[in-house]
Amino acid sequence: MRYRFHNYHPPAEDLLGEVLSGLACQPKRLSPKFFYDRRGSQLFEAITRLPEYYPTRTEIGILREQGGRIAEHLGHETVLIELGSGSPDKIRVLLDSLRPAVYMPVDISGEHLRDSSSHIARDYPDLQIEAVCADYSNGLQLPEMPADTARAAFFPGSSIGNFEPAVAIDLLRNVGHELGPGGAMLIGVDLKKDFHKLDAAYNDNQQITEAFNLNLLTRINREADANFDINHFDHLAFYNEDEGRIEMHLVSTCDQEVRVDGRRFHFTSGETIHTENSYKYNVNEFHDLASEAGYKAENVWIDNDELFSVHCLRVDSLAGNAD
Ligand SMILES: C[S@@+](CC[C@H](N)C(=O)[O-])C[C@H]1O[C@@H](n2cnc3c(N)ncnc32)[C@H](O)[C@@H]1O
Numbered sequence: 351m352r353y354r355f356h357n358y359h360p361p362a363e364d365l366l367g368e369v370l371s372g373l374a375c376q377p378k379r380l381s382p383k384f385f386y387d388r389r390g391s392q393l394f395e396a397i398t399r400l401p402e403y404y405p406t407r408t409e410i411g412i413l414r415e416q417g418g419r420i421a422e423h424l425g426h427e428t429v430l431i432e433l434g435s436g437s438p439d440k441i442r443v444l445l446d447s448l449r450p451a452v453y454m455p456v457d458i459s460g461e462h463l464r465d466s467s468s469h470i471a472r473d474y475p476d477l478q479i480e481a482v483c484a485d486y487s488n489g490l491q492l493p494e495m496p497a498d499t500a501r502a503a504f505f506p507g508s509s510i511g512n513f514e515p516a517v518a519i520d521l522l523r524n525v526g527h528e529l530g531p532g533g534a535m536l537i538g539v540d541l542k543k544d545f546h547k548l549d550a551a552y553n554d555n556q557q558i559t560e561a562f563n564l565n566l567l568t569r570i571n572r573e574a575d576a577n578f579d580i581n582h583f584d585h586l587a588f589y590n591e592d593e594g595r596i597e598m599h600l601v602s603t604c605d606q607e608v609r610v611d612g613r614r615f616h617f618t619s620g621e622t623i624h625t626e627n628s629y630k631y632n633v634n635e636f637h638d639l640a641s642e643a644g645y646k647a648e649n650v651w652i653d654n655d656e657l658f659s660v661h662c663l664r665v666d667s668l669a670g671n672a673d
Pocket of ligand 1: 382386391434437440459486488507508
C-alpha cells in the first residue's frame, strides 16, 4: 500500500477546553490552529492567491529556483515530513528534485489533508505517502518510520511565526528530536519589512482575510455550542513594530454577551479576541532562534525584493527535552 492516512486528530473536547480557557483570559485569545476547519483551509488557499499576499508566491519562486541546491542539503530517499502542509502546491515544486522515499504531510485540517495528499498520491503513484492528521504543537506524534532512512523536514509558509519565540524554539527542538542528529530542515520564514506591505497582506481588498478570521467564530458556534453573532465582530490586523509581529484580532462592535457550551462571556464594545500572531524575523534573528533550538544554519535563500527567506538548517545538538 503506497498511501496511508493516520488520524491522530485531537478530540473535539480539546477545542472546547481551549476555547473556554482562551475566552476566560484577559485579553481574550484563541489559538490560530482552530482557523483550519474545511472552510478555513479553503479560505486560506484563497488568501495565498491574493495580489496583496506576497509570501506564498515568493516562497514558491525561491523553491523553484533553488530546487537543485535544496536537494543537495536535504538529500534523496529521505522520509520527508512536511509540517502544516496545507495545499500541495509547494511540495509539488520540490518532489521531483528531492525524490524522497516517503512523503509524510502533517496537518491538523483532516479533510483538507485527505484531499491534498490523495492528489499527490494520484500524481506520484510510486511514492510512499503517510499522511498524518495531528496537532504538531502538542508533541509531535508520528507513525513508525524506517530506522535506517534519513529524515528531513519541510516547514513552509512561515507558520513558525505563529508561535511566540520561546514556543517556536521548543517546537523546532521537538522536530529536531524526530529528525535525529544530522537531520535537515527546510523552513520558510517571512522577513521584517516596510509595515505598509505587511499591513496590506493581512487587510486585502477582497476581505478574504476578514472572512478567514470570522470563520473561527462560525466554527466555534458549530463545534462548541456557541452563539457568536459574526455581524457583531470586525476583523483587525496590524503590524506591532515593538513585538515584530502582525497581530490579528476580532473586535466586538458592541457590548454583548456570548454563550459557549452554557458558559457566558461578556464583551465590551471595542474589546478584542486576539486570534493570531505572525512574527517576522530578519535572517540573524532567525539564525539565533534556530541555534537556541539546536540547529546549525547551513544556507538561506532570499528573493530579490527581500520579502521572504527559506533556510536550510541541520540538527546540531539535541540538548533539551522532547515532549
Ligand atoms: C499558514 S497555513 C500554511 C499552509 C501551507 N503550508 C503554505 O505554506 O501555504 C498553516 C497550515 O498548517 C496547518 N496547521 C496550523 N496549525 C497546526 C497545528 N498545530 N498542527 C498541525 N497543523 C497545523 C493548517 O491546517 C494549515 O494547513
